Amino acid sequence: MKRYLLSSILLLLFAGAMLAQIKMPLSFEQLLNDAQLSFNKPTENKYKTLRPTKNSIFNYDFSIKAKRGDLEIRYAIKKINKKQSELIFPHILSMNTASHIASNHSDAEVVVQHVSNEDLKTIFKADWAAVFYFSPKHQFSKKRNCKMLSLYKESVGLVYVFFLFNKTSIDLDNQFYTLNFES
Numbered sequence: 001m002k003r004y005l006l007s008s009i010l011l012l013l014f015a016g017a018m019l020a021q022i023k024m025p026l027s028f029e030q031l032l033n034d035a036q037l038s039f040n041k042p043t044e045n046k047y048k049t050l051r052p053t054k055n056s057i058f059n060y061d062f063s064i065k066a067k068r069g070d071l072e073i074r075y076a077i078k079k080i081n082k083k084q085s086e087l088i089f090p091h092i093l094s095m096n097t098a099s100h101i102a103s104n105h106s107d108a109e110v111v112v113q114h115v116s117n118e119d120l121k122t123i124f125k126a127d128w129a130a131v132f133y134f135s136p137k138h139q140f141s142k143k144r145n146c147k148m149l150s151l152y153k154e155s156v157g158l159v160y161v162f163f164l165f166n167k168t169s170i171d172l173d174n175q176f177y178t179l180n181f182e183s
Helices: 002-020 026-034 090-101 117-123 170-174
Strands: 037-039 047-050 062-066 072-079 111-114 128-134 145-153 157-165 179-181
Touching: 026 037, 026 072, 090 128, 090 145, 090 157, 117 128, 145 179, 157 179
Parallel strands: none
Antiparallel strands: 037 179, 047 062, 062 072, 072 157, 111 128, 128 145, 145 157
8 A cells, every 4th residue: 555655656756856847849949059059947936838918019939828827938040150240240140139028118227147157158158248237118918027137149149038026036147057058
């Protein structure tokens, strides 16, 4: 009886863990592969996949939402080849993207913070990175706050990760490193 009960409990735990896994569409997996990116699935909280919704502000490729708390994370990946790389200025494109998504209210601000050289080279394996903080337009998200991570690797890709939330939580910091270039 004990063995049966223990087996049943283990089976339920395993099934729960399998259901909690993030299911990525093949199109997003292909984008990750093409842009030489690694996606580190969140382990601290359970997340569910959301279908990207088209909007007039900025489209994205993949989205997940925490089952506990209000954090939503959206990913947009732009593959860049060597020829395009000569025309790309990631700091300008990223500021334009943040300004386009940010609220137009008269008291709205966009704050930019550069990523440390250590994180840039060892964790993200990028040539340039910055974090932008702002309140998004309601057409992009109903959340009050956005922390946008922008990563760029020459001749490879430009990536935007949008952390959307109403209240800050530990998940915001825990999920900051979910995406990085492979080399």
